[in-house]
Each structure stands twice: as C-alpha cells, then as structure tokens.
Amino acid sequence: MTATTTQPPAPPRPPGHRRRPARGRPGGSLRRMRQATPLTYFALILTFVLSVFPLWWMFVVATRTTTAASQFPPVLVPGGNFLNNVGRLFENTSANFMTGMMNSIIASTTVAVSVVFFCSLAGFALAKLRFKGRAFFTVAVVITMAVPVQIGLVPLLILMDWIGWRGELPAVIVPFMVSGFGVFMMRQYVLQTIPDDLMEAARIDGCSTFRIYWSVVLPALRPAMVVLGLLTFMQTWNEFIWALAVLTPENPTVQFSIQQLNQSAFARDFALMFTGATFATLPLLIIFFVFGRQLVGRIMEGAIKA
Amino acid sequence: MTSVQHGAPPSPSRGADGTGTRPPDPRERARARRSQMLSRLDIRTSPYLFIAPFFLLFGVFGLFPLLYTVWVSLHDWSLIGGNEGFAGLDNYVRLVGDEKFWNALYNTLGIFVIAVIPQLLLALLLADTLNRRIRFANVFRMTLILPYITSIAALAIVFSTVFGGEQFGLINQMLTAIGLDPIAWRGDRYWSWTAIAVMIDWRWTGYNALIYLAAMQSIPKDVYEAADLDGASRMRQFVQITIPLLRPTIIFTVIISTIGQMQLFTEPTIFAASLGYAGGNQGQFQTVMMLVFQETFNYQNFGYAAAVSWVLFLLVVFMGLINVWLTSRIRGAQ
Structure with a gap:
C-alpha cells in the first residue's frame, strides 16, 4: 500500500533520455566528478553488507534447523535442511502456505494487469482526448494520490460484509484494481511520447478511439507499462494490512500466512518461519534481479521532477 | 472482477469502416452516415468511458469508506450486531479521555x-x-x-x-x-x-x-x-x-x-x-x-x-x- 505514496509523482522521461551513460563512469564531461577515496569504498561496502546480510541470513536459517537462528556468531553457510523445511512448511496446518502462495500469485498478477490496463486507458484519455471536465478530472486524480485511503479500513470491512467478500480473494483484488499514481504516471508518459499528429493520422484513417488506444498508444507505452506493472505486482504481493483485516487464516495471502507462523504462542519454529519468509521474498528478488536497473532509473527520474 | 471490466472498453470495431471514399449508391451513403454518427458518438463518449473505471472503483473502495468512517464513528457499531444506534460524539469523547x-x-x-x-x-x-x-x-x-x-x-x-x-x-x-x-x-x-x-x-x-x-x-x-x-x-x-x-x-x-x-x-x-x-x-x-x-x-x-x-x-x-x-x-x- 505504501508504495503508492512513496513514488514521487513525476513523469518518466522520454525513452531517449534513459540511455545516457551511467554517471560515475570515467570520461566525457563527467571527468570533473569527485574521486572516490578508500573511505568511500568502505562506506559503500558496509552498506552492501548491511543490506544483504538480513536476506542472506534469512535464507541460511531456512536451510538449517531452528537452532541456527540463535547461533552466534551467525551462521553464514547454507545447510542441507532446506527441502525438509519446505516440506514442513507446505504441510503446516495453521499457515495454509500453499493457498497463500496461490492467492498471492493470482491477486498480484490480476491487480498488476488491471492497473496497467485501466490506468493507461484513463491516462490516455486525460492526456490526449478533448472533453468537458478534463482539467477537473486530472486534478481529482492527483488528489486521490494524496489520500491515505487505508484509513477507511473499518467501513471497507463493513462494505466487504455487504458484498459477501469477507475472507474471499476478490476482497484483496478489486479495491486495488486502479491507482491514482498509475493514472498520473501514464498520463505524463502519453503526453511525452505520443505526438498529436500520430493521433490525427489514426483518426483520419477511421480508427475508433479505443482502436487508437489499442494500436497506437499501448505499443508506445510499453516501457512505462512494464515499470508500472512491476511496481504494482510488488506492492500487491507485499500488501499485509488489508489482507490481515479481511482474510482468514484458512484463505490467506502469503504475507498473512507467514504471520500465522510468527504469531504462534508456543515455541516458535524459526527455520519454518524463515523458509516462509524466503518464499514471501523470492518473487520480489527475481523481479529485482531482472528489472532492478529500470526500477533504480524510475526512482531517480521521479526524484528530479519532485 | 470480470464484472468491472465489462463496462470499460467500447467495441474496437466501431467506426472502423468509415473511410472517406464517396459511395455512389444510397445504401452505401446511408452506411457512411451511420458510421459518421457512430464516430461522433465515439468521440464524445469514449473519454468518459475510459476514465470511468478509475473513478468508479476509487469512489466505491477509496472515497466511500473514507467518508463512511465518519458515519460509523458516530454510532455504536459491532462486528456481530452491526449498527446499534446513534451515539453522537460519544466515541470521540471516549477517545479524548x-x-x-x-x-x-x-x-x-x-x-x-x-x-x-x-x-x-x-x-x-x-x-x-x-x-x-x-x-x-x-x-x-x-x-x-x-x-x-x-x-x-x-x-x-x-x-x-x-x-x-x-x-x-x-x-x-x-x-x-x-x-x-x-x-x-x-x-x-x-x-x-x-x-x-x-x-x-x-x-x-x-x-x-x-x-x-x-x-x-x-x-x-x-x-x-x-x-x-x-x-x-x-x-x-x-x-x-x-x-x-x-x-x-x-x-x-x-x-x-x-x-x-x-x-x-x-x-x-x-x-x-x-x-x-x-x-x-x-x-x-x-x-x-x-x-x-x-x-x-x-x-x-x-x-x-x-x-x-x-x-x-x-x-x-x-x-x-x-x-x-x-x-x-x-x-x-x-
């Protein structure tokens, strides 16, 4: 949820700008950049270690037995108990981990696809179509981004009771199917990438408005759509508060499921908890390794315009 | 969630055949006029159809709960019993103390x-x-x-x-x-x-x-x-x-x-x-x-x-x- 508000509401740059050589590489006009000192590298390596250690340790404990979590100095080499832990995790009756994984995959994918579709559609309309109230609706979208809607938790629960979705998967999908941030991001991107001439040409060729969206706008939007889709997927995968409020332990998301293990009042099984935590992090790590650079670029681009 | 998707995209084929060639016979001319009308309808309504899903969903699942919070906060309300009557500012008085x-x-x-x-x-x-x-x-x-x-x-x-x-x-x-x-x-x-x-x-x-x-x-x-x-x-x-x-x-x-x-x-x-x-x-x-x-x-x-x-x-x-x-x-x- 928070990631919606954490992204600076600023437009992406046109694709041409992105391919600038990365700063920090020697050469060109960047020669004037300050030199790194040994202290620089010490600070950076320390940051690297502090960032990676909790994740690595999480995985290592997941491959060992529960006592590994309380060993000092901390264990740093994976053990041979991973498959055993995975087996126990999926059989654990209080976690319903398999259901949780499936629910999270379905919810995150559905929400990501739907956000990309609806937001690009609305962003396109707000950027390129002429209609009464366009300015008003654009401002309204910006305002929705600033509203912390999760505070309406209690009435949303009551609403879910009315609809009959309490404890059901749609409850964690439908409320997230659109996002003001997404609409705004798409609007900015359309403004910068789609020339009016292209629209006119398509119009003269007899394209309907939806056809223009589908055949002209969508292909041009692909880079922005990928970033929005990934951010949305990660955010939905990570969502915890609302899932905890509306779902049940029998039908959880993966984050809810690991909280079930964490909450058990008896001796807590750290190896089991950490195995669950590893699974809850895995898809995010995969996205990070494949698309990390794009995400870095996106955050940095947003910052300049902020 | 499919029910929500229904309203959104208008038919993509609409007006696609309305290219500018001038048809000699009346039946074709009628068709051209109809496609022109459709295209005007398309231009007028599409923008609203395109932004509708966002505003509808936000309204129902974002704005409504937020505002309804105020209403609920003025009542005695429980999970099982539902609305148990107007309480005025009682909840807020309790909060302050x-x-x-x-x-x-x-x-x-x-x-x-x-x-x-x-x-x-x-x-x-x-x-x-x-x-x-x-x-x-x-x-x-x-x-x-x-x-x-x-x-x-x-x-x-x-x-x-x-x-x-x-x-x-x-x-x-x-x-x-x-x-x-x-x-x-x-x-x-x-x-x-x-x-x-x-x-x-x-x-x-x-x-x-x-x-x-x-x-x-x-x-x-x-x-x-x-x-x-x-x-x-x-x-x-x-x-x-x-x-x-x-x-x-x-x-x-x-x-x-x-x-x-x-x-x-x-x-x-x-x-x-x-x-x-x-x-x-x-x-x-x-x-x-x-x-x-x-x-x-x-x-x-x-x-x-x-x-x-x-x-x-x-x-x-x-x-x-x-x-x-x-x-x-x-x-x-x-």
Missing part, C-alpha cells in the same frame, strides 16, 4: 522521530558518497533499493529474531559476548522503538539516498568549482551548497515518510509476535493503526475504531498541510 489512544499516538510519533531523523541524515551522507566516480556504481545503486523491494512482513520476522530475547537474539548474544548486559528489546519502551526504527530505516534509507543522489546530480558542477576556487572545504560545500539546493527534495521525502509512518503497523505487529495488536505487554510499542486493529478485531468495537481512524486521517492531513506550508515558505524565500 482514552489513555491507550494517547499512548499509541505517543508511540507512533516517537518511533517516527527516532526513525526518520537518522534515516534522512544517513541517506544524505550515502548519496554524497555515491555522487563520485566510483567503480561498480550500478551495483552499489542496486544495493540501495534491495531492502526497499523486499517483503516487509518477511524482513520484520527476520529482524524480530535478530532483536530477540536473551538466549535467541543475535544482538543480545553479541552484547553478551563482549561482556555487556542483554537488552530487553520488547520490555523496554525505548529499546522497542529502536528495534522498530532499525527495521524501518533498513528498508527506506537506501531508497531516500537514491532520491537524494538524483537531486544531487542535477546540481550544476560549476557551483562546486566556484566554491573550490574560493577554497571552501568539502564539508563546507556539502553543508552550504548541497543541502540548501536539496531542500525541496528533502521536504518531499519528509512528507512521504510522514504519511507512511503515521500509519505504521506491519513492523511493530510482527515484532509483537503472539501479543498481536497489543504492542507489548503494556502497549510500549502499540501504534495508532494497531489500536484500530485491536478495537476492531479483539473488542469488536467498530464505532470506536472508526473514530480513531478518522482522527488519524485528520492528523495525516494536518501534517501534510504543515509540510506543504513549509515547502511553499522555503520556495518563496529562495
């Missing part, structure tokens, strides 16, 4: 302060460190957002273990190993805040550093060259050039952190483990959002939970406005 509410607010603001100040300072230093010619710049930048992309709940579990009790936690074992006393991470209010603040900072410092780095790179280099000529030290340049020029960005990150941290929930809830929403045996680290959950689910007190939510909402808006006011004052001064 409720020690638990003030305690939760104190915790939320306290954790916010001890988390955000070191976080933003560290982020500034890190950004300055990265704003140089370094090898593997991309690797280090990626490292910065690695914590940001991980699962909050999973890492809260890991950190809760690191900050575990006497025989379990890594940090306490380290302290014991070097001859210090172990720390009661959950028992003591301020130590529990520290542990939660560490979780928050681990996640957000790099993200903010990346934002600062981007802003630093947009500062023209000749500003620093002029300062070099004047003999200003690096430290002085950082304090007198970099930080003032970064002020809008810094305020932006403060706003974002404020909105997020006022609703702090996941880290302390997981940190509390089996104590759930109570936030420690005496509520040492129960945040406002945890109090909302406790009233909702442990006491089935929807009306009161809604009142607490609404006050929290007003607080977030209020703090946002203060930030905006500060920003505009600073922009005006520049």
